[in-house]
Amino acid sequence: MALMGPSGSGKTTLLNTLAQRQTATVSGQVLINGQEQPRATHRQVSAFVEQEDTLIGSITVRETLRFGAKLGLPRSIKDSEIDSRVRSVIAQFGLERQTDTLVGTPFRKGLSGGQKRRVSVASQLITGPGVLYLDEPTSGLDSTASFEVMSFIKSIAKQHNLIVIASIHQPSTKTFELFDQVLLLSQGKTCYCGDRTKIPDHFAALGMGLPPMTNPAEHLLDLTNADFSDGQARIERIVNHWRTSESREELDLSLEGVIARSNNSAQSFQDSSAKPGAVNQTLTLLHRAWIKSYRDIVTYWIRVAMYLGLAIMMGTVWLRLSPNQANIQPFINAIFFGSAFMSFMAVAYVPAFLEDRAIFVKERENGLYGPSVFLVSNFIIGLPYLFLISVLFSIIAYWLANLNPTAHSFFMWVMWLFLDLLAAESLVVLVASIIPNFVGALAITAFANGLWMCVGGFLVSLPTLNVFWKYAFHYWDYQAYVFQGMMVNEFSARTYKCGVVSGQEGCTCLYASALEDQCEIAGSAVLKEYGYALDRQGQWVGIMVAIVLGYRLAAWLAMSIRKS
Numbered sequence: 001m002a003l004m005g006p007s008g009s010g011k012t013t014l015l016n017t018l019a020q021r022q023t024a025t026v027s028g029q030v031l032i033n034g035q036e037q038p039r040a041t042h043r044q045v046s047a048f049v050e051q052e053d054t055l056i057g058s059i060t061v062r063e064t065l066r067f068g069a070k071l072g073l074p075r076s077i078k079d080s081e082i083d084s085r086v087r088s089v090i091a092q093f094g095l096e097r098q099t100d101t102l103v104g105t106p107f108r109k110g111l112s113g114g115q116k117r118r119v120s121v122a123s124q125l126i127t128g129p130g131v132l133y134l135d136e137p138t139s140g141l142d143s144t145a146s147f148e149v150m151s152f153i154k155s156i157a158k159q160h161n162l163i164v165i166a167s168i169h170q171p172s173t174k175t176f177e178l179f180d181q182v183l184l185l186s187q188g189k190t191c192y193c194g195d196r197t198k199i200p201d202h203f204a205a206l207g208m209g210l211p212p213m214t215n216p217a218e219h220l221l222d223l224t225n226a227d228f229s230d231g232q233a234r235i236e237r238i239v240n241h242w243r244t245s246e247s248r249e250e251l252d253l254s255l256e257g258v259i260a261r262s263n264n265s266a267q268s269f270q271d272s273s274a275k276p277g278a279v280n281q282t283l284t285l286l287h288r289a290w291i292k293s294y295r296d297i298v299t300y301w302i303r304v305a306m307y308l309g310l311a312i313m314m315g316t317v318w319l320r321l322s323p324n325q326a327n328i329q330p331f332i333n334a335i336f337f338g339s340a341f342m343s344f345m346a347v348a349y350v351p352a353f354l355e356d357r358a359i360f361v362k363e364r365e366n367g368l369y370g371p372s373v374f375l376v377s378n379f380i381i382g383l384p385y386l387f388l389i390s391v392l393f394s395i396i397a398y399w400l401a402n403l404n405p406t407a408h409s410f411f412m413w414v415m416w417l418f419l420d421l422l423a424a425e426s427l428v429v430l431v432a433s434i435i436p437n438f439v440g441a442l443a444i445t446a447f448a449n450g451l452w453m454c455v456g457g458f459l460v461s462l463p464t465l466n467v468f469w470k471y472a473f474h475y476w477d478y479q480a481y482v483f484q485g486m487m488v489n490e491f492s493a494r495t496y497k498c499g500v501v502s503g504q505e506g507c508t509c510l511y512a513s514a515l516e517d518q519c520e521i522a523g524s525a526v527l528k529e530y531g532y533a534l535d536r537q538g539q540w541v542g543i544m545v546a547i548v549l550g551y552r553l554a555a556w557l558a559m560s561i562r563k564s
């Protein structure tokens with residue numbers, strides 16, 4: 001069935017209402033086989049293909065369909081059967097030659113627009129729905145590609161006894177003729193609903209017959225458009241004519257028949273408990289995210305390169321500092337840069353997360369999985385990459401800057417940096433879950449990281465920081481714990497040479513410590529100045545883990561509440 005009508009006539013609203021996908025206030029009933037069904041049943045028996053393709057660009061056509069099947073089909077279905085279903089859907093959509101072609105990203109060319117549309121529809125058909133809703137399946141395609149997409153859909157609909165309801169804007173004559181039924185809307189009202197072939201007679205009775213050599217779809221749109229002269233009066237005539245027409249009477253009668261029959265027979269639909277379990281779905285998402293993470297440079301590799309650049313820059317700016325008192329402040333500054341600025345740069349994760357979130361929203365709408373599965377897989381897939389970034393950054397920057405040169409201190413630094421990046425990424429996930437908009441999420445994450453920098457205790461020492469900022473924000477500032485941890489790592493066991501004044505005997509030490517008479521400063525004196533304890537790293541690690549989990553939990557809450 002083609003759902004047609006001029007712009008703003010209510011096509012999308014009706015389609016969403018039928019598919020039970022929106023919360024707009026509507027009245028009336030949506031019946032399947034003559035009976036009202038719960039939302040979960042709608043999701044089981046139907047599939048919805050949105051106007052925009054939300055495909056993952058860095059996986060192949062075969063992988064797209066396989067992952068779609070594994071996420072949506074009951075776990076009792078074996079891998080071999082999934083593979084054969086995938087092969088058959090690929091063949092039905094004429095995509096054999098593109099089976100192992102990537103869908104395509106801005107950096108790697110993949111499928112054409114029409115092929116992408118076919119993959120979008122195919123990925124919804126793999127789970128074998130009975131009703132398929134298509135929101136403007138041909139938008140953005142030229143008339144040849146539109147016809148091609150619709151004819152594939154038509155032949156599959158015939159083969160599988162599938163009901164297809166597609167909103168469509170301005171189909172060519174050939175594409176229009178693929179539809180059996182037409183529902184014509186204008187200003188939210190029905191202008192015609194029924195057999196396509198009966199349209200010419202229906203409108204001819206109104207004196208609005210189809211002129212020769214005219215595209216029928218275009219003619220119908222002209223008739224129902226209120227913007228033309230006499231538009232309003234004409235639409236009212238069309239609507240009234242439909243209300244009293246024979247076609248309308250026939251439709252009512254057949255609906256009454258369906259409802260009466262359904263009252264005498266209980267409908268049973270497929271059991272939803274047979275869906276794949278949360279663990280299986282998490283593993284499937286992890287597998288898909290893993291492929292995406294190594295193929296798509298935007299996900300992690302741009303960030304790896306950026307952190308490598310920053311490591312070289314930091315290591316050469318703070319180049320081989322010797323441990324003397326003049327370098328104590330530069331060491332502290334290096335630690336601040338290594339903790340605060342590194343986490344600030346996590347804003348580079350915003351676009352990749354928003355892309356994953358868009359896929360999640362679509363798949364949740366289709367009833368595949370919820371926020372827990374998405375967030376757990378997102379968390380796990382980030383761990384190896386963040387660890388890799390922490391190790392690579394540290395190998396370069398730590399030794400070039402000559403921070404405390406012991407193996408133990410190096411590994412402790414890597415751990416602090418890893419926790420830092422993990423917390424920063426969790427903050428991005430939280431902010432982008434609440435504000436799923438590129439500029440908005442970027443601005444708020446940058447603001448939050450700016451705030452954490454200011455109240456961390458380095459730019460303004462804790463005793464000086466005013467009580468509001470201290471008590472409201474300092475104690476859950478993840479950057480503060482990383483800074484403290486890195487400071488203890490550098491200064492707890494290292495000594496620094498005091499300064500010698502030329503022409504004088506002895507030396508002057510900037511920090512008083514027990515080693516003053518040997519012209520040295522014990523690093524612990526620096527920590528004393530900042531008020532940092534030497535033995536609380538374990539507690540700080542615990543607090544960092546709690547902050548990371550807190551951010552992820554808050555993101556889960558935001559995603560559970562926010563549905564779009």
Ligand SMILES: Nc1ncnc2c1ncn2[C@@H]1O[C@H](COP(=O)(O)OP(=O)(O)OP(=O)(O)O)[C@@H](O)[C@H]1O
Pocket residue numbers: 005006007008009010011012013014187188189
């Ligand atoms: N039956 C109705 N009664 C009253 N208002 C309606 C009805 N259907 C839709 N609307 C309202 O009309 C507006 C346009 O609806 P919608 O976006 O569904 O139109 P559309 O035909 O899909 O437009 P386009 O082709 O431009 O996407 C929306 O604000 C919607 O809430």
